[in-house]
Amino acid sequence: MNNKTHYERLKKIIEDYLPEDVATSEIKENSNFITELNINSANLVDIVLDVEDAYGITFENEDMARMETVKDALRILTQKISDKE
Amino acid sequence: MKTRVVVSGLGVCAPNGIGLTNFTNSLALGKSGITFHQELADLGFGCQIAGKPAIKEEHMNAYFTPLQRKGLNSSGLVYGVIAGMDAWADAGLKSTAKDHPDWDSGIVFGTGILGTNKFREAIHLIDNKQTRRLGSTSVMQTMASGISAQLGGVLGLGNQVTTNSSACATGTEAIILGMERIRAGKAKRMLVGSCSDSGPYIWGGFDAMRILPVRYNDNPERGSRPMSASAAGFVPGSGAGALVLESLEDALARGAKIYAELLGGVVNSGGQRGGGSMTAPNSEAVQRCILTALEDADIGKNEVDVINGHLTATAKDVEEISNWSKALGRSGKDFPFINTTKGLVGHCLAASGSVEAVASILQFKEKLVFGNINCSDLNPAILEIVDASKIPLQTFSYNPHIIAKASFGFGDVNACIIFKAYKPDQP
Numbered sequence: 001m002n003n004k005t006h007y008e009r010l011k012k013i014i015e016d017y018l019p020e021d022v023a024t025s026e027i028k029e030n031s032n033f034i035t036e037l038n039i040n041s042a043n044l045v046d047i048v049l050d051v052e053d054a055y056g057i058t059f060e061n062e063d064m065a066r067m068e069t070v071k072d073a074l075r076i077l078t079q080k081i082s083d084k085e
Numbered sequence: 086m087k088t089r090v091v092v093s094g095l096g097v098c099a100p101n102g103i104g105l106t107n108f109t110n111s112l113a114l115g116k117s118g119i120t121f122h123q124e125l126a127d128l129g130f131g132c133q134i135a136g137k138p139a140i141k142e143e144h145m146n147a148y149f150t151p152l153q154r155k156g157l158n159s160s161g162l163v164y165g166v167i168a169g170m171d172a173w174a175d176a177g178l179k180s181t182a183k184d185h186p187d188w189d190s191g192i193v194f195g196t197g198i199l200g201t202n203k204f205r206e207a208i209h210l211i212d213n214k215q216t217r218r219l220g221s222t223s224v225m226q227t228m229a230s231g232i233s234a235q236l237g238g239v240l241g242l243g244n245q246v247t248t249n250s251s252a253c254a255t256g257t258e259a260i261i262l263g264m265e266r267i268r269a270g271k272a273k274r275m276l277v278g279s280c281s282d283s284g285p286y287i288w289g290g291f292d293a294m295r296i297l298p299v300r301y302n303d304n305p306e307r308g309s310r311p312m313s314a315s316a317a318g319f320v321p322g323s324g325a326g327a328l329v330l331e332s333l334e335d336a337l338a339r340g341a342k343i344y345a346e347l348l349g350g351v352v353n354s355g356g357q358r359g360g361g362s363m364t365a366p367n368s369e370a371v372q373r374c375i376l377t378a379l380e381d382a383d384i385g386k387n388e389v390d391v392i393n394g395h396l397t398a399t400a401k402d403v404e405e406i407s408n409w410s411k412a413l414g415r416s417g418k419d420f421p422f423i424n425t426t427k428g429l430v431g432h433c434l435a436a437s438g439s440v441e442a443v444a445s446i447l448q449f450k451e452k453l454v455f456g457n458i459n460c461s462d463l464n465p466a467i468l469e470i471v472d473a474s475k476i477p478l479q480t481f482s483y484n485p486h487i488i489a490k491a492s493f494g495f496g497d498v499n500a501c502i503i504f505k506a507y508k509p510d511q512p
Contacts, residue, residue, distance in 0.1 A: 020150055021183075042221035046155070049220055 006081075007074055013050045014070065017043040029071045051077055057084060088268045091507060093341040094176025094329030096168040096278070097443045100136030100322055100430045103144065103167065105175070109447050111429065112455045113480045117306040118430050119320050128285050132297035134305035136322030136431035137283040138164055159200030159226035162235060164325035164436070165280030169194060169236040172327035173276060177341055181241030191244030191272045193262045194233040194327070195255035195279035197435035200226040201286035232280055244272045252494030253395070254352070255279045256326060256438025260502055261350040263330045273335045278327030281436035288321040294364075296399060297321060309432075311396040311425045312406075312467055312476060313460040319397040322431030326439030328446070343507045345449045348487075349382030350502035361497040365401070368408050374499040375412035375491060382503035384487060386413045389421045389503075391454055391483075393445040393490045396425035397432050403466045405493070410470050418472040422483070428458040438492040438500065445490045448483075449506050456480040 011027050018024065019038050026037065033039045039047075044067070048059045051073070057080040059067075067073050095105055100118025102108030111118065118136045125133040140163060145154060148167050157163070169192075173180075181187045203226040210218050225231050230248035237246035245266060251258045256279035263275030281287065291297055298317040301308030309320040336343055353374045355367025379386060392409060396402050409423070410416045426441040433440050448454055456479040463473060484506065491501040 016155065017152060019152070040221075043152075045221045049218065 003074070003078060006078060009054060010051065010070065010074055010077070013047060013054065017047055027070060029069070029074070031070050032068055033070070055081060057081065088270065089333035090264045090267050090330050090347045091333050091336050092328050092344040092347060092446055092504070093331045093336045094172040094178070095344060095443050095446060096171030096175060096327040097325070097440060098138045098164040098167040099324045099326070099433070099440050100138055103138055103140070104171065105447070108443070109451060112426070112444055112447065113451070113453060115429065115456055115458045115480070117309070117458065119305045119308055121302060121305045125285060125288070126302070130285065130289070130292050131295070131299040132292055132318070132320070133302040134308045134320055135283070135288060136320060136324070136433065138324050156220060156222040157226070158203045158206060159231065159282070160202065160284065160323065161196055161199050161280040161282035161325070162226055162232055164323065165194060165196070165232040165278070166235055166239070168278055168280070168325035168327040169276055170239065172278065172329050173240055176329035176331070177339070178329065180239060186241050186243030188243040189273040190242045190275070191266065192233045192237050192242055192246045192276045193249055193259045194236060194276065195249040195251070195259040195435055196229055196232055197250060197252060197255060197281055198287065199229055199231050199282065201282050202284055203227050205286060236276065240276070242276070244275070250435070251352070251498045251500070252496055253432070253434055253437055254492040254494035254498045254500040255435040256440065257350070257442065257490065257492035257500035257502055258352050259439065260328060260330070260347070260442055261352055261500060264347050264350055267330060267332050274329060274331040276327060276329055278325060278439040279436050280325035281323050281434040283323035287323070287434070291321055307459055309398055309428050310459040311398040311427050312402050312457065312464055313398070314462045314464045316398040316402060316464065318399055319427065320431035322433035322437070324430065324433045324436045324440055326436060326441070326443040328439070328442060344446050345504040346507045348384065348503045348505045349378055350500065351378040351381050352498065352500045353377070354499065355497040357497045363497070364495055365497070366404070366493050366499065367497055368404060370497065371405070371408040371493065371499050372412040374501045375409065375489070378489070378501035378503050384503065386415065388487045389413060389489045391448065391485045391488045392421050392423040393441055393488065394423055394425050395491055395493045397427055403464060406467050406470050416470050418474065420471045420475045422454050422475050422477060423471065424455050424457050424477065428460065441492070442490055442502065445488050446504060448485050448488065449504070452482060452484050453480050454483045454485065
């Protein structure tokens with residue numbers, strides 16, 4: 001799987017956690033989860049669990065602390081996948 | 086002079102009806118919400134019948150966003166949200182705009198324990214060393230105040246938002262707490278009510294205490310028999326009821342419909358003394374609760390014409406009737422009409438007071454007194470106190486003037502509220 005596929009898959013996961021007044025089209029690589037997509041910080045935990053399930057990987061606490069934007073999440077998950085392989 | 090408090094909105098999620106229309110019809114026709122539950126039979130419960138609101142997919146879609154539904158496994162929360170949002174809408178009120186809470190409106194929404202199924206999920210994960218897999222939803226669905234927190238967020242209310250808990254008196258107590266806050270001038274309106282989960286983890290403890298009926302598993306609608314000579318324990322129930330309380334002045338200012346005036350109410354405890362215990366009421370405390378509620382409402386004993394009792398279908402029913410009779414100094418044909426909602430919905434535990442308060446108030450609007458079911462064989466000890474004509478077996482037309490509602494709970498706690506038919510003041 002290439003980066004673009006990971007991005008699309010990640011976007012699908014994030015979509016479920018958007019508040020009602022934020023459109024799916026607003027998810028961009030540079031979007032900040034909390035300040036721009038207006039995602040409840042508690043729901044970041046759920047996004048991480050969904051990503052972990054989708055890819056069979058584990059995010060550590062420090063990974064979560066560094067996960068501010070969609071791009072951050074993408075970087076962490078591709079790194080974890082390549083570590084696994 | 087006390088601030089006058091009125092009821093301007095109602096909502097209900099009951100075993101025999103979700104929404105005011107369905108609930109009213111079931112009450113008027115004596116339609117029971119008690120059903121057999123295979124789950125309880127499979128688990129070896131003695132009592133395998135219970136009252137549980139029939140939640141459908143359409144309710145979930147109407148009251149919850151897809152995000153709110155993710156991992157939602159807290160039945161009491163579902164019932165409470167339905168009743169609470171309905172009451173707010175029924176009062177003609179809306180959720181506030183995004184950035185500005187309504188500082189003058191608050192919530193007291195009680196429960197006994199919330200999200201027992203969700204908590205079970207969490208326990209299994211934790212015991213399997215998978216605590217991090219709980220996700221974000223475990224806390225808000227299992228904290229007692231999860232229900233007031235959820236409603237507060239949905240409606241955007243900025244006054245006190247809290248959850249009270251006093252066993253089976255919870256719902257009636259919530260109404261009193263909301264009334265007191267409005268009287269104190271600290272809020273203009275309060276959404277008040279209570280909810281209670283369904284399922285084996287909430288009902289099991291009562292089954293273990295052997296205070297539930299075991300002989301009606303094949304005849305569930307006959308199982309809840311308050312005031313009957315064949316009463317054999319209470320049928321466990323669940324659900325939620327909600328009321329919008331408002332100062333008369335604020336209700337009139339916004340042209341709200343008014344169901345009734347909440348004249349007064351009192352909570353007390355028997356202190357588990359003088360015959361009272363963790364599970365039994367001190368009769369003196371019950372009578373004091375009723376009497377002081379009348380004083381708080383500033384009405385005479387003879388003005389009460391309808392009572393909605395706690396009356397659960399245990400041996401304590403006779404004692405309750407005796408306490409009403411002694412407190413009011415009335416008996417025989419002079420006793421008020423008395424009914425109990427529990428024959429139709431079972432004992433909704435923490436939700437009972439609010440569900441039954443909604444049932445009580447609907448009688449003003451419908452100009453009815455709801456009939457009792459499953460007590461054509463009235464307990465002879467009750468008939469020594471009250472004339473049979475005062476315990477209606479059928480719903481009948483009547484214009485209630487004053488309705489008294491009481492709830493009693495484990496811990497020897499009591500709550501009594503007094504409603505009055507509302508008539509606009511003559512100019």
